[in-house]
Each structure stands twice: as structure tokens, then as C-alpha cells.
Amino acid sequence: MSNILNYSKKLSLVFLGLVLAFIILELCVRILFNFLPDNDLPTYGIYQEHHPIIGQKLIPNSKGVWNKEGFSKVEINSQGWNDFEREYNKPPNVIRVAIVGDSFIEALQVPKTDSVGSKLESWLDVNCKNQLDQLKYEVLSFGASGWGTAQMHVAIENEIIKYDPDFVIIAFFPGNDLKNNIYELELNSNRPYFKIENGSLIQSVFPSINSSFKRSAYVFLRDNFLVIQLIREPIVNIFWEFSREEKIKESNSEGKSNYSKRLDLIDRGTWGNDLDNEFVEYSWDLFESIILKTKEDLNNKNIELITLVVSRGEVVDNRKNEVQEWALKNNLSNIFYPEERVEKFGEKNEIPVISISRMMTDLNWDSSKEITYFHGFDDALGAGHWNKDGHSLASTIIGEKICNLRK
Numbered sequence: 001m002s003n004i005l006n007y008s009k010k011l012s013l014v015f016l017g018l019v020l021a022f023i024i025l026e027l028c029v030r031i032l033f034n035f036l037p038d039n040d041l042p043t044y045g046i047y048q049e050h051h052p053i054i055g056q057k058l059i060p061n062s063k064g065v066w067n068k069e070g071f072s073k074v075e076i077n078s079q080g081w082n083d084f085e086r087e088y089n090k091p092p093n094v095i096r097v098a099i100v101g102d103s104f105i106e107a108l109q110v111p112k113t114d115s116v117g118s119k120l121e122s123w124l125d126v127n128c129k130n131q132l133d134q135l136k137y138e139v140l141s142f143g144a145s146g147w148g149t150a151q152m153h154v155a156i157e158n159e160i161i162k163y164d165p166d167f168v169i170i171a172f173f174p175g176n177d178l179k180n181n182i183y184e185l186e187l188n189s190n191r192p193y194f195k196i197e198n199g200s201l202i203q204s205v206f207p208s209i210n211s212s213f214k215r216s217a218y219v220f221l222r223d224n225f226l227v228i229q230l231i232r233e234p235i236v237n238i239f240w241e242f243s244r245e246e247k248i249k250e251s252n253s254e255g256k257s258n259y260s261k262r263l264d265l266i267d268r269g270t271w272g273n274d275l276d277n278e279f280v281e282y283s284w285d286l287f288e289s290i291i292l293k294t295k296e297d298l299n300n301k302n303i304e305l306i307t308l309v310v311s312r313g314e315v316v317d318n319r320k321n322e323v324q325e326w327a328l329k330n331n332l333s334n335i336f337y338p339e340e341r342v343e344k345f346g347e348k349n350e351i352p353v354i355s356i357s358r359m360m361t362d363l364n365w366d367s368s369k370e371i372t373y374f375h376g377f378d379d380a381l382g383a384g385h386w387n388k389d390g391h392s393l394a395s396t397i398i399g400e401k402i403c404n405l406r407k
Contacts, residue, residue, distance in 0.1 A: 022227065029226045038073070041065045044229040046074050046108060047222065048144065054155045055191035055207040057144050058082060058106075059223075069384055070109030070377045079159075082106050083117060083141040090138075090164040097124070097139045097402065098160050100152045101171030102180075104310050104385055105143030109377065114388045117141030119395035128403040140165070146191075148180025149290045154192045154203075156294060161301065167402060168303055169354075170294065173310040174270040174338035178283040181290070185263060194290060196282070201289045271327075272337030288345055295351055304405065307346055308354045308398065309339050311390070313375030316360035317382035319367060354401050356394050 033041060045064020048056040060080040066072045077085045090096050099105055099117055107115035121139035129135060142160050144151070152170050160168065179185045183193040183205050193205035221228045262279060269280035295305045315323055315335050327335050334340070339355040346353035364371050373381040374390035381387075386394060 022225075026225055026227050029230070033226070038065075039067070039071055041067060042230060043067045044226060046076075048146075049080070050190055050207065050209050052207060052209055053158050053192070055151050056146070057155075062223075066108040069380070070387065072108060072111045074108055075112075081140075081142055082108060082112065082115075084112065086138075086140055086163065088162050088164075091136075093134055094136050094138050095124075095167075095406075096163060096165040097121075097137065097167045097169065098142060098156075098163060098165035099139060099169040099171065099308075099398075100142045100156060100160060101308075101310070102143060102147045102173055102177070103145040104173060105141055105171050106145055107141070107143060107386075107391065108145075109385045110388055110391060114391055115141060116386070116391045116394045116398070119392055120398055123395050123399040124402065128399060128406065143171075146180065148177045148186075148191075149287050150181045150192055150194050153194075153290050153294050157297060161298075161303075165303055167306060167405075168294075168298055169306045169308050169398065170291065171308045171310050172287070172338075172342065175310075175312055178270060178287055179263065179266050181286055182266075182283060185259075185266065194286065196286055196289055201286075201293050268332075270338055271332040272334035272341075273332065284341065291345075291351065292349060295349065304352070306352045306354060306401065306405075307342055309342050309356065311357040311360055311374065311386075311394075313373075313383045316357050316364060317371070317373050317375050318364065319371065320361070320365040323361075323365075352401060352405060354398055356397055359393065359397050 043064070043066055045062060046066055047059055047062065049059045051057050057080045058076045060076060060078050062074075062076045064074050066074050074082060077083055079086065097120065099120070105116065107117070112118060117139045118141075121137055124137035124139070128137065140160075140163055142155060144155075147155075149170065149172065156168060156170075181193065183189075186193075189205060189208045190210075191205070192203060192207055194201055195204040196202075197204075222232060265274055265277055265280050266283055268274050269277070269283060274280050291305075291307060298305050314326065318326070323335060336357065339357055343353045343355060345351070360374055363369060372389055373387065374393060375386060376382050376384045377387055
């Protein structure tokens with residue numbers, strides 16, 4: 001009996017020692033953060049929470065630093081968006097524009113004042129009214145990393161519509177949005193998904209919420225301790241990859257090889273390849289069906305839908321001959337296929353379309369001008385998300401479209 005008591009005491013001492021060491025480490029990290037220059041701060045404090053309808057969005061009122069790509073000190077508003085504080089009720093004499101998208105619209109990579117939403121609001125107020133026009137513009141940004149068109153649709157129907165917008169812009173990123181819309185490729189049950197069944201669009205997956213004690217304990221530790229925030233990402237990635245591998249096996253009798261083939265098909269399908277493949281065409285049909293459903297619902301409320309095709313650095317941040325060589329090397333049928341398809345679809349269904357890439361390539365494919373990198377930061381220019389120049393030009397192009405629609 002005495003041996004058991006001694007063993008328990010030793011375990012208690014070890015546990016208390018670990019807790020004390022953790023607290024000391026946490027204090028040291030917090031003190032260190034107060035002395036580090038801003039650009040040397042690691043990414044911390046910016047996370048998504050599970051939402052029972054939308055799936056996931058940023059945690060309301062959270063603060064932190066983003067330093068994975070670009071840099072910004074982030075303050076999320078009380079509704080859970082990387083935007084300034086907004087009221088549901090639209091003020092008098094205001095035209096509201098809601099721009100909805102994934103990480104390009106979330107825009108953690110740049111300060112909030114340099115984001116496409118903020119820049120667009122300023123541009124419209126200066127350039128899109130005459131002397132007799134007393135209207136003001138508000139541009140509200142609703143972006144979340146990982147969103148596909150399906151989540152954007154659900155967010156518009158259940159949250160964004162509450163802000164009474166006059167225009168809603170859905171940002172479509174060809175790089176991954178087709179994939180994000182398909183559960184069998186994402187295998188993430190925390191998001192909503194749709195499918196086409198007997199010619200109709202139906203919601204096939206509703207977000208599942210993990211409210212277990214284990215999850216609650218993890219969220220508490222993550223939200224309150226910097227040490228946990230600094231070590232969580234590699235650990236979470238390991239668990240997520242393991243979970244994904246298991247889900248691939250469960251959902252696909254042919255295993256990972258077939259799953260990888262389908263991912264590759266979707267990727268090539270965005271460039272106009274393999275369009276005779278049933279799965280590729282279905283991915284485009286699903287995207288278009290979600291857009292049509294969104295348009296129908298918004299039109300019933302006298303709100304105009306606009307589709308924005310987001311640019312890719314591989315195409316717009318290089319000279320024309322370099323892009324053509326790259327496309328030839330990778331056997332890509334048409335580097336502007338997403339723009340052309342969405343423009344044709346928009347024309348057929350009376351949905352205005354904005355193609356950012358065309359203006360960017362007009363600038364960078366002119367060899368008489370110095371190249372401007374609209375994507376990437378520091379030593380990784382020409383790839384990734386929009387930088388300050390990308391957000392600025394995108395806001396101008398969008399602003400001109402909205403002005404024309406108001407005439």
C-alpha cells in the first residue's frame with residue numbers, strides 16, 4: 001500500500017512540475033512577443049470555429065498575427081469576418097456591396113486597409129457618383145479560407161442576406177473551388193455540400209459539430225495559451241492527414257490511387273482538359289448549378305449577383321512567352337478556360353462576370369512595361385495570394401463593373 005502511495009505522490013509531483021514548466025514557458029513566450037519586431041512575430045491567434053449551418057468561419061473578436069504569407073496584425077469583427085465592424089441594418093443613402101469568397105477575400109496576407117473590400121469601398125466613393133449623387137458605398141467582406149462555392153451559397157442564404165446588400169459578388173478561384181464543392185474530394189464533414197440529383201440541386205451534407213469534451217478542452221487550450229498556438233499546426237496537420245487517409249479508404253473502394261486520379265482530373269479540368277470526362281463535367285455543372293440557385297434566391301430579393309473569376313499567378317505574373325511555354329510543358333489546353341466558361345455561362349444566364357486575369361495580363365504581357373507581381377510576397381513573388389498590388393487592381397476592376405451596372 002505504501003508503495004502505491006509513494007508512486008502516486010511521484011506522479012503528482014511530476015504532473016505539478018510539468019504544469020509549472022508549461023506556465024513558465026507560456027510567460028516567457030508572452031514576454032518575448034512584447035519585444036519582437038512585428039515582422040518577426042509568428043502566426044498565431046487566427047482560427048476558424050465550427051458553425052452549425054455555414055460550416056466554418058473565423059472566431060468573432062479574435063486577434064492575432066498572420067505571417068505565413070505576407071504580414072498583418074489581424075482583428076476579426078464581432079460577426080466573425082476579417083472586416084471592419086458592420087451593422088446588420090443598412091444606413092440610409094448607402095449602396096452595399098457584399099463580396100464573398102475564400103482566402104483571397106479573407107485577405108489575411110495584407111493589412112485590412114489594403115484588402116480588396118476596403119480598397120473597393122474607397123474607390124467607389126471617389127469614382128462612382130456624380131455631384132448630385134448623395135449615396136455612399138459600403139463594401140462588406142465575407143471570406144474564409146477553404147470555402148468553396150457551396151459554402152458561399154449557404155453563407156449568403158443564412159448570414160450575408162441579413163446585411164441587406166444591393167450587390168453580392170461571389171469570388172470563384174479556379175485553383176481549388178471546383179474541388180472544394182465535392183465532398184468525395186474534400187472529405188470534410190464540417191462543411192455543407194450539394195449534389196445534382198435527377199436534374200435538381202440538393203444539399204447532400206450538413207455540417208457536423210464535434211462537441212466532445214476532448215474537442216472542448218483542445219479549443220480552450222488553443223484559445224488561451226500561446227504555446228499551444230505555436231505548436232498546434234504541425235500536430236493538427238498530422239492528425240488531419242491520418243484522418244483523411246482513413247476517409248479515402250472508407251469512401252473509395254479503389255483506394256488512394258483513384259482518389260488522386262480524380263483530384264488530377266479536376267485540376268486539369270479547370271484548364272479545359274479532359275472535358276469529355278464525366279466527373280470533370282459534373283464538377284463544372286455543380287458549380288454552375290450553385291451559382292444559378294444563388295442568383296434565383298437573390299433576384300427574389302432584388303439583389304444583383306456578380307461572379308468574379310479570381311486570377312492565378314502562374315498566368316498573370318509572367319510574360320506571355322513564359323506562360324505559353326509553361327502551358328505547353330504541362331499540356332494545358334486553354335489557360336483562360338475558367339474565364340471563358342464563366343463568361344459564356346454568365347452571358348447565357350444574365351449574370352455579370354468580372355475576369356481579373358485579363359486586365360493583369362494586359363499589363364504584364366506588354367513587354368514594353370516593367371512586370372508587376374500581383375501575387376506573392378518577398379522572395380515568393382508570382383504565386384499564392386494577392387499582395388497589395390493585386391488587391392488594389394482587383395478593386396479598380398470590380399469598381400468599374402459596379403459603376404457600369406448602376407448606369
